[in-house]
Amino acid sequence: MISNMNNIDDTVECCDCNEVHEELLKIVNETMPEETELYDLAELFKVFGDSTRIRILFVLFEAEVCVCDLAKVLNMTQSAISHQLRILKQNKLVNSRREGKSVFYSLADGHVRTIIAQGREHIEE
Numbered sequence: 001m002i003s004n005m006n007n008i009d010d011t012v013e014c015c016d017c018n019e020v021h022e023e024l025l026k027i028v029n030e031t032m033p034e035e036t037e038l039y040d041l042a043e044l045f046k047v048f049g050d051s052t053r054i055r056i057l058f059v060l061f062e063a064e065v066c067v068c069d070l071a072k073v074l075n076m077t078q079s080a081i082s083h084q085l086r087i088l089k090q091n092k093l094v095n096s097r098r099e100g101k102s103v104f105y106s107l108a109d110g111h112v113r114t115i116i117a118q119g120r121e122h123i124e125e
Helices: 022-031 035-047 051-062 067-074 078-090 110-123
Strands: 094-099 102-107
Touching (some): 051 094, 102 110
Antiparallel strands (some): 094 102
16 A cells, blocks of 8 residues: 555545546547556556565576575565465566576566656656
8 A cells, every 4th residue: 555645635536427528538439558458467466466476586686696685685485485486486576597506587677677767656656
């Protein structure tokens, strides 16, 4: 939940009439993505809804790291880290590679950094 630190009036106002703007609705209906795409997008944003996964991504902004390093820096068990990494990997936000007995993780692409940066910019307004 986003805190209301700026004392912004958070009441929702409604129209005093029931006028439908057909031209606007036509544009919206023509540009609205398919339900499956909307669902996939909502699922992607759910992944960013966990602070542990966000912390993992911030570590990966700095370097490719193994599960052992992530567990140490985040003060968590390797099992807990692996669970979160599985979710990040399933959603194509991180990549992994094996080197001997270690598994190293990195950001999948620059989009991950962009999404986080945009979110930070939004909350800092």
